[in-house]
Amino acid sequence: MFSSKEAFKQRFLEKFEKMYSKSFAESTLQEQYNTLGQLVREFVSHDWIETNEFYRSNQKKQAYYFSIEFLLGRLLGSNLLNLGVRDIIEVGLKELGVDLIELEEQEVDAGLGNGGLGRLAACFLDSLASLSLPGHGVGIRYKHGLFDQKIVDGYQVELPEQWLRNGNVWEIRKASHSIEVKFGGEVQVSHNGQLMFHHVNAETVTAVPYDMPVIGYQNKVVNTLRLWSAEPSQFRPDKGDVMKYKRETEAISEFLYPDDSHIDGKILRLKQQYFLVSAGLQSIIRSYLKNNYDLLQFHQRVAIHVNDTHPVLAIPELMRILMDEHGFGWEEAWEITTHTISYTNHTTLSEALEKWPTSIFKPLLPRIYMIIEEINERFCKQLWMKYTGNWKRIEEMAIIAHGMIKMAHLAIVGSHSVNGVAQIHTDILKSREMKMFYEFYPYKFNNKTNGITHRRWLMKANPELTSAIKDAIGDEWIVNPKKLALLMDYAKDASFQDKIFEVKQCKKRSLAKRIKSLTGIVVDEQSIFDVQVKRLHAYKRQLLNILHIMYLYNRLKEDANFSITPRTFIFGAKASPGYYYAKKIIKLINTLAVKVNNDPKTKEMLKVIFLENYRVSLAEEIIPAANVSEQISTASKEASGTGNMKFMMNGAITIGTLDGANVEILEEVGSDNIYTFGLTADQVLAYQRNGGYRAHEYYHHNKYLHQVIDQLVGGFFSVTSQEFETIYDSLLVQNDEYFVLKDFHSYVHTHEKLGAAYNDQNSWLEKSIINIAKSGRFSSDRTIKEYADEIWKIHSSKQ
Structure with a gap:
């Protein structure tokens, strides 16, 4: 990156002056951080371009990892480590009176994830690049992330996570690569030699990509994390309240996991999920066709991975694009889709397996709903052929049942691989949570134990x-x-x-x-x-x-x-x-x-x-x-x-x-x-x-346990006895669901x-x-x- 600390110092000071038009003696820590970040990002640009060109010219099959979360953490330190230049920069900055550790402290954790799901995705991107593998991330550029947590009088208080307050030095806005995503409206059918479906009177949202470099460990490989931001569309027909449309549009990429305890929140979450997969897939296919590749070979050149159920709408969306925009018949489109998409399950908790009410889904995504209905009907016919007369099994395995769309079922049916994330987890999926699907598709199930970088x-x-x-x-x-x-x-x-x-x-x-x-x-x-x-x-x-x-x-x-x-x-x-x-x-x-x-x-x-x-x-x-x-x-x-x-x-x-x-x-x-x-x-x-667990027995037969449980409601703490009554009840009244x-x-x-x-x-x-x-x-x-x-x-x- 730099031949010497002197070369680095010269480039650093030149960059600072160009960015801020003032002497370095007047600089703030934030300005110094921004300068270093810009310098590093500009330096990797050559390798970034070279990496993408290599993948294109060598016709490398590429994987795209779709995830609702990417919990990246701070990037300056890890980027310097992977570039192998930390030592020379640290010494150069020290001679300028700057502490590199203080600059790293200026960086705010990117508000793009919440927990293990997002951190796993971040580790995977690091490994893909460091192993020189052609694999990229696709996510949403949340303006506010989840929330900043403050503890006030012992209680959690949520504040907006304003991680973009000072911008994001690692991202490049690619407005020319924007995509239009449609919601609502109706589906019109026409007959012009074949059945054609047209999504009309829809509300259009513009998805603008922001690309971030994913730097491999000292190998000159730079992959891409593409994050999509929702913005108002200039192609939107005049439908009334422009400000309301703007607010509702920008809300799509405003927060990670909006509150879905009410119908508006559910609709917003569903919008987020479709926005992610539609923008991501349209962009991938547009890039694919630029290389004059045949869409019949799409699955031979592209792998789409859905990280948990949030991006599972990639299945019907890919079907829609292939059929409605490129004229494929159902069987051809299904063959390509199911050989392209793979799915990771992350839970054995039934409440965490997403389900969407058809009453919400159908009006918001009418064409996607039609495709899921067709997938479900064809799948149920397959089940009938194997389990003739077993209505209960078919009902339990159906993708749509009792007014709900079961996203995990759609994921299994529409993908070629279903993996758990630890051996015991995969075994439980096969023997309990997804037993019926494992019996029907044993060849799809496999284990990939998680890892960390x-x-x-x-x-x-x-x-x-x-x-x-x-x-x-x-x-x-x-x-x-x-x-x-x-x-x-x-x-x-x-x-x-x-x-x-x-x-x-x-x-x-x-x-x-x-x-x-x-x-x-x-x-x-x-x-x-x-x-x-x-x-x-x-x-x-x-x-x-x-x-x-x-x-x-x-x-x-x-x-x-x-x-x-x-x-x-x-x-x-x-x-x-x-x-x-x-x-x-x-x-x-x-x-x-x-x-x-x-x-x-x-x-x-x-x-x-x-x-x-x-x-x-x-x-x-x-x-x-x-x-x-x-x-x-x-x-x-x-x-x-x-x-x-x-x-x-x-x-x-x-x-x-x-x-x-x-x-x-x-x-x-x-x-x-x-x-x-x-x-x-x-x-x-x-x-x-089988039942048989009685929490009260353990409460009554262990004097120490009896004591601590009573203390939850018995004046042990300087709070009202009702403060922790919910916890007390969870153990004794609700029979301790988690065997504490x-x-x-x-x-x-x-x-x-x-x-x-x-x-x-x-x-x-x-x-x-x-x-x-x-x-x-x-x-x-x-x-x-x-x-x-x-x-x-x-x-x-x-x-």
Whole structure:
């Protein structure tokens, strides 16, 4: 990028003056960040153009990953890392009196995602580019993202996430590549040799693309993340209130996950989803035809992947484009569509499998509805041929039934591949959630266990650990993460253990400093940093963690002979704005924190910290500092998890249920190096199938559990007794849907074993090193290579 630090400084200062027309001495940190970002983006432009030209001229099959979320985090640091220029820029800036770390702090996390779904998509883009694979992202450019979380008196308060306030230095607006997307109106049928369908009197929205470079690791490959923004169309016929049309149009890309507790919110969500796939597919096909390719071969040159059910309308939209705009018959269009599209399922929770009322869907997307109806009718005929007379099975498998369109059913029928994201998750899909579909389409189902990019989550987030690993085993693991297994030879090495201990303490000191600055609370850097950071949801069981802390607090208060290794429990989580129960859990964590942190009898042994507005950049500080990783979802409920992998890669020890990828982490590290507890997935499923679970029995037969549950409503906290009544009722009145009480004793006992193990530092450090060594399997490079080879059939541009 720059031949020397002097060359960089010259280019940097020239760029600053061109952008701001003032002397550098007058510059602000934001202006310095903008200058550096522009300089980096301009530098990669050549490789970006070359990459696209190479794909075109070599007729490379390309994959497009459609996702409603891309949780990118900050990009400056990761881009400098992948370009291999961080050191020279850091030195050059220092000589100009600028701290690179301060500039990185100026960058706001992109408000394009919420949780694991979006972070997985971001990791996948990084791996695609770093493996020199022709694969790109397609998403929505949300103006405000989800929300900024503030904690006020212990309650979550949502504020607009104004991540674009200072612009986005990484994006390029491509107005000339805009697409028109249609809503509402009617479908007219004409007969001109063949049946033709025309979408008329529609409301038109302009989709404007913003492209962001996705930079591969030191390989000159730059792929594209294309994000679509909704704007008013200049082709809209005059239909009245222009300002209302403008507001409704721009609302499509205003917020991630608009509140859908009312009909207007549902319509907006559906608009978002169709907007994404229609703009994305029209753009891909337009580019494809520019190269004079035959649409009959579309599936041989293009792979479309839908990340969860949000982009599943890609199936009928591709059918529409092929039939209505290019004259294909149904059978030809269906052959192309089903061989082009593949689908990842991310959940076993039935409430998370999207369904759309036909009463909303049909008026908004009339032509798409007609196509889905036809897909459903043809599919049901196939089912009738195989299951003649079995009306119940056909009804349960139908795409449209009882006035609802089932998006997961459409995804399975209209794609050539359906994958789960951890082996246990895929097995549950095949044996329970999608059993009937697996029996009908066994060849479509496969597993692709999730992964994380080690470039961000180890190299960028933890350069100290990266340096220690390089000193021990070299750097081949950077391009081949499985080589981390060479660290197994150092697991018992006292010198290497000392290095790992020092790295962890360094990261704990940094996090303790951050906690002090954010909350005013001083935490013991020698205590166990026990961390649960993830989306707030009942099945993830932050409540189990809280009840355990209450148990420890009670024991310390009441039993002079009871002692523990000092613990700092760290939480971070956002609750969906309309998720009342989850927001009560946040209030409970913060209320407990006030009590525990200010009790003179316990505050030296226990601290509870809730870090507001959990996001990628905060995760990069928290995860390297963790000693213990809480992965305690109800078995069978967590599809995979990726936080578990990030903690493992940074040397934290997992306490977790046998759920999601925890099962595969156990396979890798062995039972001595992970702490598992609680019901298995089979046991949970058996209880749900056969009944027999009585939460009251556990409440009455465990005095410690009885005590903490009573404390939820019994004046233990300085709040009204009604404050946490909803949580109390969820456990006893509603019979504890997520088996918190059932697993409580096992969880407490396992924590006791974990605490004792931590006191044997040599043994603990050995476990920590084994976890790091075995984490290479969970690199997203491995996951993406499996997708590329087995689903998308795309090949490296270096081959």
